[in-house]
Amino acid sequence: MGISHMTRHLSSLSESILLGKSHIQSAQAVRSAVIDGPGLVYHVYSILLAQASTHISQIERQPSCDEVSVAVMTYLVLLQISGVNINMTSSKIYFDGALPLHKRETRLSRLEISRKQLETFCLTQRDGFRLSSIERRPETMHPRRLLGSHNSAVKRAKLPGNPFMVSAVTEDLKSRWTAAEIKSTLPRRLASLYERNVDDRLSDLTEIVPGEADMFCASLAAQKPGTAILTSDSDLLVFELGPDSSVILFDTIYSENWDDEDPTQSMIKAMRFCPASISDRLGIPALSYLAHEMELSPRSTLVELVRRAKDASQSNQKTPAYISFLKEYDLTNFQYNPSKSRLLQNYDTRISELLAQCFWSDEFQDQTGTPRIYLPFLVEDHSRRCAWTDGARIRRLAYSLINMNSFLTEKYPTINECVRRGRRFCFDDVACYSEQEEIEAEATRLIDGLEFVQNVENSPLLFWRLFALYEVRTDWFMSQKTQNIPPQDYRDGLKAFLGIDSSSRNKIGVIDWDNVHALAQLQAVLYSLRMVFQVTRDLELGDGPVKKLRGLLAGLPPLHVLTRSFHEVRREFHGDFSSESAA
Numbered sequence: 021m022g023i024s025h026m027t028r029h030l031s032s033l034s035e036s037i038l039l040g041k042s043h044i045q046s047a048q049a050v051r052s053a054v055i056d057g058p059g060l061v062y063h064v065y066s067i068l069l070a071q072a073s074t075h076i077s078q079i080e081r082q083p084s085c086d087e088v089s090v091a092v093m094t095y096l097v098l099l100q101i102s103g104v105n106i107n108m109t110s111s112k113i114y115f116d117g118a119l120p121l122h123k124r125e126t127r128l129s130r131l132e133i134s135r136k137q138l139e140t141f142c143l144t145q146r147d148g149f150r151l152s153s154i155e156r157r158p159e160t161m162h163p164r165r166l167l168g169s170h171n172s173a174v175k176r177a178k179l180p181g182n183p184f185m186v187s188a189v190t191e192d193l194k195s196r197w198t199a200a201e202i203k204s205t206l207p208r209r210l211a212s213l214y215e216r217n218v219d220d221r222l223s224d225l226t227e228i229v230p231g232e233a234d235m236f237c238a239s240l241a242a243q244k245p246g247t248a249i250l251t252s253d254s255d256l257l258v259f260e261l262g263p264d265s266s267v268i269l270f271d272t273i274y275s276e277n278w279d280d281e282d283p284t285q286s287m288i289k290a291m292r293f294c295p296a297s298i299s300d301r302l303g304i305p306a307l308s309y310l311a312h313e314m315e316l317s318p319r320s321t322l323v324e325l326v327r328r329a330k331d332a333s334q335s336n337q338k339t340p341a342y343i344s345f346l347k348e349y350d351l352t353n354f355q356y357n358p359s360k361s362r363l364l365q366n367y368d369t370r371i372s373e374l375l376a377q378c379f380w381s382d383e384f385q386d387q388t389g390t391p392r393i394y395l396p397f398l399v400e401d402h403s404r405r406c407a408w409t410d411g412a413r414i415r416r417l418a419y420s421l422i423n424m425n426s427f428l429t430e431k432y433p434t435i436n437e438c439v440r441r442g443r444r445f446c447f448d449d450v451a452c453y454s455e456q457e458e459i460e461a462e463a464t465r466l467i468d469g470l471e472f473v474q475n476v477e478n479s480p481l482l483f484w485r486l487f488a489l490y491e492v493r494t495d496w497f498m499s500q501k502t503q504n505i506p507p508q509d510y511r512d513g514l515k516a517f518l519g520i521d522s523s524s525r526n527k528i529g530v531i532d533w534d535n536v537h538a539l540a541q542l543q544a545v546l547y548s549l550r551m552v553f554q555v556t557r558d559l560e561l562g563d564g565p566v567k568k569l570r571g572l573l574a575g576l577p578p579l580h581v582l583t584r585s586f587h588e589v590r591r592e593f594h595g596d597f598s599s600e601s602a603a
Contacts, residue, residue, distance in 0.1 A: 022252075022253050022254040022255055023254050023255060023257075023258070023311050023314055023315060024314065024315075024318040025314060025318055025319075026254040026257060026311060026314055027254045027257075027269060027293075029314070029322045029325070030257070030293060030298060031291070033293070033297075033298045033301060033302075034272075034291040034292060034293045035048070035291065035292050035294070036048075036289060036290075036291060036292075037049060037050055037268075037289070037290055037291075037292045038050070038287055038288065038289055038290075039053075039099065039102060039103075039104050039248075039268070039273065039288040039289070039290050040099065040102035040103030040104045040288060041102065041103030041284075048292075049103075050104070050246075050248040050266070050268070050290075050292065051103060051104060051105050051246075052104075052105045052110045052111060052244065052246055052247045052248065053099070053104050053105070053106060053111055053247065053248045053249070053250050053268075054111055054112050054113075054114070054237050054240045054241055054244075054247055054248075054249055054250070055096075055106070055111070055112070055113040055114070055237075055249075055250045055251075056114065056233050056234065056237050056249065056250065056251035056252070056253060056256070057113045057114055057115035057116075057186070057189070057190065057193075057226070057233055058115060058116060058186050058233060059233075059250070059251045059252040059253055059270060060092060060095065060096075060113070060250065060270065061088060061092060061185055061186045061189050062181065062186075062252060063252050063270035063271065064088055064091045064092050064095055064166065065083055065088050065181060065182065065185060067091070067165065067166060068083040068087055068088065068091055068165075069081065069082065069083055071159075071165060075152075076152045076156070077149030077150055077151070077152075077531070078141070078145070078149065078178050078179060079149050079179070079399075079531060079536060079586060080149070080151070080152055080585070080586065080587050082179055082182060082399070082585065083182060083185075084158075084182070084580070084583075084584060084585040084587075084588055085182060085184050085185050085188035085189075085579060085580040085583050085584075086158075086188075086580040086581075086584070086588070087158050088182065088185045088188070088189060089185075089188055089189050089192040089196070089197075089580050090158075090161055090205060091161055091165075091166060092189050092192075092193075093192070093193070093197050093202060093205070093222070094161045094163075094166060094205075094206065094210070095166050096113075096222060097202065097206060097210060097214050098163055098166065098167065098210075098283075098288070099288070100214070101210070101213045101214060101283060101284065102283075102284075102286065102287075102288050104288075106225060107225070110244060110247065111225060111247075112225055112226075112227055112236070112237075112240060113193065113222070113225050113226045113227070114227055114229050114233035114236045114237055115186070115190045115226070115227070115228050115229070115233055115369065116228075116229070116231070116232050116233050116369060116373075117228040117229050117230050117231065117361070117364045117367075117369065117372040117373065117376060118230055118231060118232075118364075118372060118373040118376035118377070118384050119231075119232055119373065120231060120232060120384070121384065121385075121386055122348070123232065124386075127394060128438075128445065131394070131397055131438075131445055132445070134180035134181075134397045135397070135402075135440060135443070135445070137178070137179065137180050138179065138180055138397075138399065138400075138402050139402045139443065141178050141179055141402075142401060142402040142403060142533065143402075146533070147532075148530050148531055148532035148533065148535075149530065149531050149532075150529075150530055150531075151529045151530060151531050151586075151587075151590075152587065154587075154590055154591055154594055156587065160207065161206075161207075162207065163210070163275065163278045163283065163286070164275075164278050167273065167274050167275040167278065167288060168274065168275075179399060180397055180399065182399075183396035183397050183398055183399070184396055184543075184547070184579055184583040186369060187368045187369050187370070187396075187579055188578070188579040188580045188583065190226065190228065190368075190369065191368070191578055191579050191580075192578065192580060193222045193223060193225075193226040194222075194223045194226050194365070194366075195223065195578070196578060196580075197222045197223070198221070198223075199214075199221065202214060202222075209280065209281075209283060210283060213283055213284065227361060227365070228361065228364045228365055228367070228369070228372055229361055229364075230357070230360040230361060230363075230364060230372075230376055230380070234251075234253060234255055234256060234259075235351075235354060236356065237249045237251065237256065238256060238259035238261060238349075238351060239351055239354050239356060241259075241261045241262075241265040241266075242259070242260065242261050242262050242265060242351055244265070245262055245263070245264040245265060246264045246265060247265045247266075248265070248266045248267065248268045248292065249261075249265070249266070249267045249268065250268050250270060250273075251267060251268075251269065251270065252269060252270045252271065254269070255348075255349070257293055257295050257298075257307055257311070258295075258307055258308050258311045258348075258349045259295070259349050259351060260295070260296075260306055260308075260349075260351065261295055261296065262296065263296045263297075264294075264296075265294075266292045266293060266294045266295070267292070267293045267294075267295065268290045268291070268292050268293070269290075269291070269293070272290045272291035273288060273289070273290040274288070274289055274290070275287060275288050275289065276289070295307045302326050302329070303326070303330060304326065304329045304330055304333050305333050306333075308345070308346055308349055309329035309330075309332050309333045309342075310325055310326065310329040311345075312329075312332070312341070312342050312345045312346075313325045313328045313329050313332065315345065316341075360379075360380070363375070363379065363427065364376065366554070366557065366558070367554050368550065368551070368554055368579075370393055370394065370395070370396070370551075371551060371554050371555065373393070373394075374391055374392075374393050374422070374435070375422070375425075377391035377392065378391050378422060378425070378428055378432065379427055379428070388436070390432065390434055390435065390436045390449065391432055391435055391436065392435070392436040392437075392438060392447070393435060393436070393437055393438065394438045395408050395437060395438065395439050396547070397440070398540040398543065398544065399536065399540060400536065400537045400540035400541075401533040401534070401536060401537040401540075403533075404533075404537055406439055406440045406441060407537060407540035407541045407543070407544045408439050408440075408544045409544075410491060410492045410541045410544050410545050411491065411544040411545040411547070411548030411549075412450075412548075413462070414466070414491070414545065414548035414549055414551075414552060415437070415450065415548045415551060415552075416450055416451070416452070416453070416462075417453070417459065417462045417463065417466075417552055418548065418551040418552045418554075418555050419432075419435040419450055419452050420452040420453040420458075420459055420462075421459065421552065421555045421556055421559065421566070422435075422452075422555055423452060424559050425555075425558070425559065426559075426560065431452075432452060433451065433452055433454070434449040434450060434451055434452060435449075435450050435452065436448070436449055436450075437449075437450050459566065460564060460565045460566065463564075463565035463566045463568075463569045464565045466549075466552075466569055467565060467568055467569055467572065469487060469490050469491065469494075470487060470569075470572050472490070472497075472501070473486050473487045473490055473510075475507075476507040476510045477507060477510060477511065480575070480577070481577075481581075481592050482511060482514065482592060482593075484546060484549075484576065484577065484582065485514060485542055485546075485589070485592075486510060486511070486514050487545075487549075488541075488542040488543075488545035488546050488549075489513065489514050489517055489542065491545045492517075492541050492542070492545060493513075493517070496513065497510075500513070511593075515593060517538050518535055518538050518539060518542075518586075518589065519531065519532065519534065519535035519538065520535075520589070520590055520593060531586060535586070536586070539586055539589065543582070543583050546576075546582045546583070547582065547583070549573060549576060550573075550576055550579070550582065552569070552573060553570065553573035553574065553576055556569070556570040556573070557570070
């Protein structure tokens with residue numbers, strides 16, 4: 021999230037270093053790193069967005085979950101083959117499992133920024149967008165794309181960021197990116213180097229933590245001298261990391277001359293911030309004093325801020341405001357509990373946060389005593405009813421099933437859902453089913469729908485989208501069912517709903533806001549189904565509808581497939597993805 025102007029003020033006090041093995045004897049190099057997972061995802065996303073062709077529409081320019089996931093995997097491999105020790109003994113890739121309560125206001129302000137961004141975009145682009153040819157493919161993920169020095173000049177996005185990409189990348193790091201899958205995806209030379217130089221699986225290095233990733237990154241760096249935290253968040257500079265550990269911001273990492281013939285000879289450079297060294301040079305005990313003054317007076321000069329920080333540090337009594345500020349960065353009482361982390365490893369970020377509130381209410385729940393979920397901010401038609409309305413019934417089942425978790429010490433009658441309504445965000449209390457019969461009835465309803473769609477669509481890729489349409493347009497399906505229409509007509513109905521004309525692979529058509537909103541509706545249903553599956557996965561279930569539903573939902577594709585972009589969904593209708601891509 022960051023402290024305004026902190027990196028700008030301190031940039032002259034950073035030092036140039038190499039990441040990984042140094043081919044220059046006198047050069048300083050960082051070999052061990054802990055990685056801020058969400059920071060890496062957003063950094064890679066911004067690079068891809070900046071490099072996207074200006075000849076395609078803004079809607080199609082937004083990097084998909086799959087493109088971001090491939091880029092993140094490639095970035096990590098580049099660090100590994102360059103000699104950065106991203107391994108089990110010295111490193112982790114941390115992802116937020118639950119944001120602390122004091123970050124709720126910040127989160128809401130960011131959601132509001134996204135809402136205004138979408139509203140403005142919708143108003144200025146009411147005529148829709150031209151579609152590119154179906155033949156267009158993602159560009160090869162070349163190292164220069166990710167490590168070019170030009171990447172620091174990132175274009176301002178006109179659309180909110182991809183709402184599912186962090187969850188999709190986390191899932192892929194844990195399950196998709198096996199050694200075999202990595203080698204089959206990387207360019208040939210990188211693939212051979214990866215095979216020779218990497219022992220630890222990315223799944224072993226990736227961890228969803230019961231809290232914010234920042235604190236866990238800082239704690240590990242403080243425990244392991246010489247470790248660098250790779251992040252985009254200047255907040256990490258405020259933690260006391262010890263004399264030898266440091267912070268490296270992603271936008272300072274680059275390679276000037278990447279060697280395609282022998283990538284091991286390439287050098288990755290960066291700028292390193294050493295909080296202990298910087299505070300010594302400024303004459304203050306810790307950067308927390310300076311950071312607090314920046315929070316109070318972000319437009320002051322560095323000279324003035326340092327003077328105030330010195331005065332504050334020499335005062336016998338710390339102000340209540342400073343004490344409150346420091347609590348966010350105090351590692352003294354921080355304790356890592358592996359058992360907590362283990363409970364969250366197989367969940368989406370939103371579900372893990374919901375469960376954290378239920379499991380550890382004292383730490384993550386507010387005074388209302390009602391767990392809260394912030395649904396992803398969808399790219400949809402801002403002038404219409406929020407697409408999350410579709411799937412609300414499915415999510416109610418998911419919330420109700422949480423009460424069946426054996427780790428819970430109490431049952432929750434409601435779950436609080438944060439969702440857009442018009443030009444504001446609302447917090448709706450969703451009543452959980454109180455009776456087992458209600459849960460089983462809803463599970464049976466979903467089973468009936470899934471089995472009906474199974475009878476009319478045998479493509480694993482299109483089956484789930486067709487079921488999502490079934491949830492959105494049940495009346496249409498029932499009317500077609502009575503007429504005993506052929507299966508192809510249902511697929512044509514899905515294409516019509518999305519506004520997809522598949523008559524020509526090379527046809528360049530137009531996508532309007534009805535089409536954008538239609539895809540968001542399907543994504544809302546599919547994500548809600550995924551929530552049900554994740555909640556049921558670890559439940560002890562006897563024979564019955566819920567267990568049967570869990571078995572059917574086990575066939576859900578990974579998130580990078582469920583949330584494919586409009587262009588990718590068009591390609592599905594042309595058979596451009598193999599059936600294996602759905603699993």
